[in-house]
Amino acid sequence: IVLTQSPGTLSLSPGERATLSCRASQSVSGNYLAWYQQKPGQAPRLLVYGGSLRATAIPDRFSGGGSGTEFTLTINRLEPEDFAVYYCQQYGSPPYTFGQGTKLEI
Amino acid sequence: EVQLVESGGGLVKPGGSLRLSCAASGFTFSSYTMNWVRQAPGKGPEWVSSISTTNTFIYYLDSVKGRFTISRDNAKNSLYLQMNSLRAEDTGVYYCARAAAGLGVWGQGTLVTVSS
Numbered sequence: 638i639v640l641t642q643s644p645g646t647l648s649l650s651p652g653e654r655a656t657l658s659c660r661a662s663q664s665v666s667g668n669y670l671a672w673y674q675q676k677p678g679q680a681p682r683l684l685v686y687g688g689s690l691r692a693t694a695i696p697d698r699f700s701g702g703g704s705g706t707e708f709t710l711t712i713n714r715l716e717p718e719d720f721a722v723y724y725c726q727q728y729g730s731p732p733y734t735f736g737q738g739t740k741l742e743i
Numbered sequence: 744e745v746q747l748v749e750s751g752g753g754l755v756k757p758g759g760s761l762r763l764s765c766a767a768s769g770f771t772f773s774s775y776t777m778n779w780v781r782q783a784p785g786k787g788p789e790w791v792s793s794i795s796t797t798n799t800f801i802y803y804l805d806s807v808k809g810r811f812t813i814s815r816d817n818a819k820n821s822l823y824l825q826m827n828s829l830r831a832e833d834t835g836v837y838y839c840a841r842a843a844a845g846l847g848v849w850g851q852g853t854l855v856t857v858s859s
Binding site for chain 2: 638673675681683685687688692713728731732733735736737
């Protein structure tokens with residue numbers, strides 16, 4: 638399954654809302670779609686799993702949605718620490734592919 | 744504290760071999776499917792391989808099939824990745840990651856550089 642993320646880069650300001658898209662080339666089995674945040678020099682951090690369920694300790698300004706082949710990650714009221722690269726990943730059928738990423742920049 | 748610590752990376756010539764290890768602590772290692780994920784310099788993560796709790800299900804990225812072997816030792820709380828016939832395109836940081844509805848726990852990664 639090929640995951641295509643858009644946009645490639647998103648330029649916003651703190652306090653604004655970010656909407657990131659992840660489109661799958663075929664339906665994601667069981668809605669097994671996760672979102673990760675990665676900052677330079679760090680491992681990715683799980684934000685959302687199962688398409689819409691927030692991982693432990695993730696603030697409620699992060700929300701995931703969608704099903705089938707179309708998924709979104711919405712970040713409300715952007716904080717300075719939210720500016721990073723975001724990846725989606727499907728873990729429903731191997732190989733468990735990642736999208737190419739969306740860079741959220743100030 | 745839940746922790747994964749990778750080791751075994753380094754510089755190797757094309758065609759060479761390396762064995763990566765991942766030591767787990769702070770959780771019941773034998774209860775979780777484990778994964779290897781790599782990231783080439785300046786690129787996004789790429790899933791490499793997955794192994795279920797009792798080795799029943801093992802999967803590989805097509806480009807590493809026949810060259811890489813994932814294994815685990817539940818008694819030692821350890822995950823391994825044997826990498827043979829290494830190529831330049833295998834260069835990157837290799838992470839081990841715990842699977843439970845997404846990859847919720849990651850190690851700090853170990854760098855593998857394949858170059859002559």
